[in-house]
Amino acid sequence: MSSKTSTHAPKVNSPADLRNVVLVGSAGSGKTTLFENLIKARIPGYRGEKDDPERLAVLAMATLTNGNTVINLFDAPGNPDYVGELRAGLRAADAALFVVSAADGIDMTTQILWNECASVGMPRAIVVTKLDTERASFEQTVQQCQEVFGAGVHPAYLPFIGEKDQIVGNLSLLSRKVHDYSSGSRTWRNADEGELAAIEDFRTAYVESIITESEDDELLERYFDGDELAVEEVVGNLMKALYHGSFHPVIPVTTSGVGTEELLGVIDRGFPTPLRWKAPTIATLDGDPVDADEISVDAPLLAEVIRTTSDPYAGRLSMVRVFNGTLRPDSTVHVTGRRVQFSGGNGPGDHDDDERVGLLTAPHGVELYPKDVAIAGEIVMVAKLGTAETSDTLSDPAALRVIEPWLLPEPLLPVAIRAASRNDEDKLAGALQRLVVEDSTVKLERAPGTEQLLLWTMGQAHQDLLMNRLKDRYGVNITADPIRAALRETFIKPATAHGRHVKQSGGHGQYA
The missing domain is CATH 2.40.30.10 (Translation factors)
Structure with a gap:
């Protein structure tokens, strides 16, 4: 359940104050946990939503603020059966956060979605989750992201390991500061000598990528001349670098919420505003x-x-x-x-x-x-x-x-349904109409030859969800029948045959 902590929606004075962001990732990547942690970081008293099958199958939206910036955050379903909801989220957003589990790596679905975003030049960043699990390695996950997503992937922060070998904060590559969450609230300090050595291993490539992708020739010339660039100068070019869709910062976060403040900062300062909307046809x-x-x-x-x-x-x-x-x-x-x-x-x-x-x-x-x-x-x-x-x-x-509408996948799994009783039959047509309105990947068909009512779905999980909706939400009891195939024979050329008629029922019988 959630807690109401306000009596009004955030006021937006200009499109420049908005960020529209969708979280994309496979089921089990920690995407919904990240979504909840980002809300908790800005909505006092928020207790989270119940993770039932209905919640995990739809595009969820939350709005929060970071200073003067209003962030519309979408949590897209990770199950491939609900790709219609995910593509709707990609249309609503101006940038995407790809959530990758350090414990499980990158699956094929995530790769396909990354390529879809790349084809339209959508700005993307990467969030690495589940770093507090066994066998999880931030550096190995970053290396895998670079191999799969390309050379534009660069860490923006490094995990900071505390006294008990647990991640309690992060190291900022730009500011060279340590952000520590171990006290229960976020504090910061300057990095010590050992921490600076770890930062410098990644900092040069990160800064060069920001300046190069932002196409700021003056700043790039100063950098190669050996000038020490101010942090704000580089941060000021972060949005330009991300906008072109070929530079992708990586931010580590944990299940407990370590890294959420840094992630909100990247969204605020780096992700594009609606003023730079890349219009479809x-x-x-x-x-x-x-x-x-x-x-x-x-x-x-x-x-x-x-x-x-x-x-x-x-x-x-x-x-x-x-x-x-x-x-x-x-x-x-x-x-x-x-x-x-x-x-x-x-x-x-x-x-x-x-x-x-x-x-x-x-x-x-x-x-x-x-x-x-x-x-x-x-x-x-x-x-x-x-x-x-x-x-x-x-x-x-x-x-x-x-x-131009976004591309919808074609449903491939049919189920033959009928009302369980006469009372259910009266309600079935209206309930099915609402299902089609709510879910644009659903298709209804009256099968020719058998007259069965077919409900076409994206997969077994999608089918189960729709059947439960009919029963629980609309009070319609239905029966799923085996799908019958109408037998059809086609004459393709003339043919002749010889037959005999023989019938013996007493008397002379019949013969022809």
Whole structure:
């Protein structure tokens, strides 16, 4: 359970004050624990959320502050069955934190997702977790990351080992300071001679990469001339270096929360703002590509539905990322769906509708609070958008635009379902409709030939989750039947045959 510690969502004055970040990692990497620790570091009294199958299968969002910066943090599911939720998180965010377990290393799913982010140039950093387990080695994990992710991977901090051979802090490569959490709160001091030697082994490559990737020629010339650069000069180029998507700092953290403050500092000072949004394909409703407008709160509205939830009592609630302009309650927006036009893939059909925006809410921690307005870069929950589906575009009726939807995987595992009783049959159609609204990777089909109702899913875990949702959330008892295949025979060429008819039932019988 969580604790309410505020009565309002954080106020955002400018897109420059925002950071939108998604945590990406395989199941068991420590990603959700990191998500909870980051919230606890900024939300006093937060006690965490229950890790049930429903929580681990959806894109979770929390908002916290670091000084004057507002951070929207997403926890994307690690199970490959829920890749649809993960790709929605990648669309909502401007940067990604890849979480790698020092105990388990990098799996194939993480490599594939890294390559997806690399293909669009998304800024990425790496967090190494589970360093307090047996067989865990920070240096070996960094080396593996460099082998898999490329030469742009460099540690930003090194683990600091305390008296009992436990990680109690970290060494900053830039400031040459030691951050110590052993007292229960974070303190710092200057590194001693031995610690400085460990820092210098990695510092040169780290600083050179920041300056090179930031393309600051003046600073690079001073560095190679032997000038001692101030820490703030290098930190000031960190955001530029990360923006190009080829420099990736590595931050060590532990399950107990050591390293969370340093990680929040990297997010604040290094990750890009929504002002540097890398736009996907944007087109008119006729399909003609157009350039993205300069990001401004005064620009025409351009937003996208990231995910949709459906409550039996409250109706639809849409998570919306505002890419440009300003979204206000009671304003009229144009809702455009073009998944079939762009990809011809799975999902709702193309549609165009005008809708009036309902109540806006945004989280502080994980609790939602009403919000007066949402500016470019913000992510809010919008009530009562009756026709809006996941990946639909919201635009100004005077400047109609559509954003190319993200690619959805095709569901490959079907299950044949039917209502367990007549009472359940009356509720099944509405419940299935809500399932499709909430999860864009689900596909419903009436099988030709057998007339079985097929629910197509991404895998066994996804299938089990949907079956439980039907029963627990919507009160529909269903029965899963074996899938029947309709027998079909095809005539491919003319044929002749000779047969005899013989029947003996008394008398003369029959013969032909």
